[in-house]
Amino acid sequence: MPPDEATPVRLLLVEDDSELRRMLCELLTGEGYQVDEAADGQRGLHLALARTYDVITLDRRLPALDGLDLLTRLRRRGVTTPVLVLSALGNPAHRVEGLDAGAEDYLAKPFDIDEFLARLRALRRRHLDVARSLPLNDGWLDLDTRLVHADDREPVRLSERECALLATLASRPGQVYPRRDLLAIVFEDAASEVVVDTYVHYLRRKLGRRIVATVRGRGYQLGRP
The missing domain is CATH 1.10.10.10 (Winged helix-like DNA-binding domain superfamily/Winged helix DNA-binding domain)
Known part of the structure; x- marks a missing residue:
């Protein structure tokens, strides 16, 4: 199901696994998202600070800059874009770390595609409710x-x-x-x-x-x- 908004939802995908990144990019583009990609944390930080996004999906283990470090820097700079962390680190302690760092949601790999898309839609709706x-x-x-x-x-x-x-x-x-x-x-x-x-x-x-x-x-x- 594509996003509900009339204009495309701008999404930043920060993921170092090239195969997964390509798959997610194709999936999200097909769902109506406008996707920018970053293969490492430094590039992700640059894009997130230079451009405005509706939602960010973020891996934890990234080259150049750790995902949670990236997220912390964004929050300190006043970037309030909702973030969904995607990570193979999925036990409760890891989830707590991600949420405490400023993420709105956390999904462990491997994940169900339908659940992933549903979480993105929910994030976007919640963000719109508080950002009018x-x-x-x-x-x-x-x-x-x-x-x-x-x-x-x-x-x-x-x-x-x-x-x-x-x-x-x-x-x-x-x-x-x-x-x-x-x-x-x-x-x-x-x-x-x-x-x-x-x-x-x-x-x-x-x-x-x-x-x-x-x-x-x-x-x-x-x-x-």
């Missing part, structure tokens, strides 16, 4: 209505692209996004990074200049109070 609003410096963004709320003014409605850009920045408030990454995440059909600057201007015009901070030579991040 994102905190901003002086208010919050409602992702369902695309309204920005603040105590001292009327709600401000954003366009679909404005909302997607602000949501990307607000989902990781401490991260600086290069223009090329925002172009790939928010404006996939656009050819020039100028469109990113244009929509930053739109957001500042509607919500004030402090809503988006420019980090010279690096890109943009959510503005700080």
Whole structure:
């Protein structure tokens, strides 16, 4: 069964077993997921920090960087993407370690494919239930209505692209996004990074200049109070 959302669910698959990675990639793509692959922990960390995903599947025993170490680093950087750990280390103590490191779910190898897909769907539903609003410096963004709320003014409605850009920045408030990454995440059909600057201007015009901070030579991040 494909994901319920109208747009593809972006999934990061971090797995060093090439045969299993290929099989899972084909399975997930067939189920409607948009999959990025990483064969080691360092590459997985880079992708998870540089791009926005709806869910991450993560092995524990990875080259370059251990899976749980990767997960801990993501949580310390404010990445809240739900994570399903897939591991041959499957006794209760191992499961506890994975969950304590910040994983939302843990599935031991070998696993049943139908159960794996069902757990991914459940993770995605739970994440959507708690992620329909994102905190901003002086208010919050409602992702369902695309309204920005603040105590001292009327709600401000954003366009679909404005909302997607602000949501990307607000989902990781401490991260600086290069223009090329925002172009790939928010404006996939656009050819020039100028469109990113244009929509930053739109957001500042509607919500004030402090809503988006420019980090010279690096890109943009959510503005700080």
